[in-house]
Amino acid sequence: MTTARLRSPRVTPRHLLALVTAALLALAATACGPGSSLFVPAERLAPPLAAVVDSLVLDEWRAEALYREAAGRFPGVAPFPALERAQGDRVGYLLRIYEQYPAFPPVNPWGATAAREVTPSQAEVCAIAAAHEQATADRYARALSLKPPPVVEKVLKVNRAATLSADLAAAKRCR
Numbered sequence: 001m002t003t004a005r006l007r008s009p010r011v012t013p014r015h016l017l018a019l020v021t022a023a024l025l026a027l028a029a030t031a032c033g034p035g036s037s038l039f040v041p042a043e044r045l046a047p048p049l050a051a052v053v054d055s056l057v058l059d060e061w062r063a064e065a066l067y068r069e070a071a072g073r074f075p076g077v078a079p080f081p082a083l084e085r086a087q088g089d090r091v092g093y094l095l096r097i098y099e100q101y102p103a104f105p106p107v108n109p110w111g112a113t114a115a116r117e118v119t120p121s122q123a124e125v126c127a128i129a130a131a132h133e134q135a136t137a138d139r140y141a142r143a144l145s146l147k148p149p150p151v152v153e154k155v156l157k158v159n160r161a162a163t164l165s166a167d168l169a170a171a172k173r174c175r
Helices: 013-031 047-073 079-100 122-144 150-173
Strands: none
Touching: 047 079, 047 122, 047 150, 079 122, 079 150, 122 150
């Protein structure tokens, strides 16, 4: 008795391409059909909240530029380099919001090539810093009153707490 050997089908690039194409067509048919949840549009930020987040990003960038300029002009004054880094960290946290929602962040008008603000005396910069940090903490509180989604709320709370506990205190100690 002879045993017949089963031959496996020959897999060629053409067969592989046909298989992949069929799989993609089947996936597209199920994903785009009624009641499918594969490609659900992402949640969007409410326009008032999006405007507040945009303004907070711009405000933090402005402060970062001011502290960068002050650190260059007054190199021996301790809080300015730390405040500059802190503003950069806060901007980074705010920019994560844009990764969660289909929106583009604003453009940084105070980037490396932008014109710098004229830095007044050290005492004036310290006073400006203290006023700015208090105003920023208040703006974060107002943003939290808009009842943002959990992702946004977390970032706003972290940034507000850091502003109150570290930045405002450092700016008030500045002389």
